[in-house]
Amino acid sequence: MEILTLVHISCLYGSVEGIDNEKLAHPCITEGVRYSEDPLDTGFEDLAIPSNEEWNKVFENIQHQFMKVNGETLEFIDHWAQVHRKYESTNMHNHFDPNINEPKDQPDVSGVYYVQIPKGSGSLVFNYNINQYQTMSYSIEPIVGNFLIFPSTLNHHVTKNLSDDLRVSISFNAKVNNSK
Numbered sequence: 001m002e003i004l005t006l007v008h009i010s011c012l013y014g015s016v017e018g019i020d021n022e023k024l025a026h027p028c029i030t031e032g033v034r035y036s037e038d039p040l041d042t043g044f045e046d047l048a049i050p051s052n053e054e055w056n057k058v059f060e061n062i063q064h065q066f067m068k069v070n071g072e073t074l075e076f077i078d079h080w081a082q083v084h085r086k087y088e089s090t091n092m093h094n095h096f097d098p099n100i101n102e103p104k105d106q107p108d109v110s111g112v113y114y115v116q117i118p119k120g121s122g123s124l125v126f127n128y129n130i131n132q133y134q135t136m137s138y139s140i141e142p143i144v145g146n147f148l149i150f151p152s153t154l155n156h157h158v159t160k161n162l163s164d165d166l167r168v169s170i171s172f173n174a175k176v177n178n179s180k
Helices: 021-030 053-070
Strands: 012-015 046-048 072-084 090-093 109-116 124-129 135-140 146-151 155-158 167-178
Touching: 012 053, 021 053, 021 072, 021 109, 021 167, 053 072, 053 109, 053 146, 053 167
Parallel strands: none
Antiparallel strands: 012 146, 046 072, 072 167, 090 155, 109 146, 109 167, 124 135, 124 155
């Protein structure tokens, strides 16, 4: 006898200790270059940011925790920041790129690390089909220093920042490498 899992969505949720989030937030806010200034573009909030020592520590820590839980390593493909001002949000999307024909070139997982999260600055919401007629939602309240890794094909959005302060997070895509 065996168990067949037909639908299973797992996310890895954890925290990273010993990070100076101010050193992460500063380049996101001051050096980030918006991919698009068109407010209708879903990439409006995405900022190209340089890597720095603190970000490298975050990646190393996430990599270590992922390996400990899954026995697999992450190969980080790219990362970017979102800086949401008051009333900004992120539209529903996933990280599957329809312009990439080769499945091996698609990310396996995506993730987010929370850098600066004022109270009332928006939640991460996952939407997934439970059948052909119904969609379920699962909402996560972000916490500074926490991260979340999820399948890249999972639809998600971020609700409006209703605070007067900036909401800063850093997202990434990665391939999963089986090291067993």
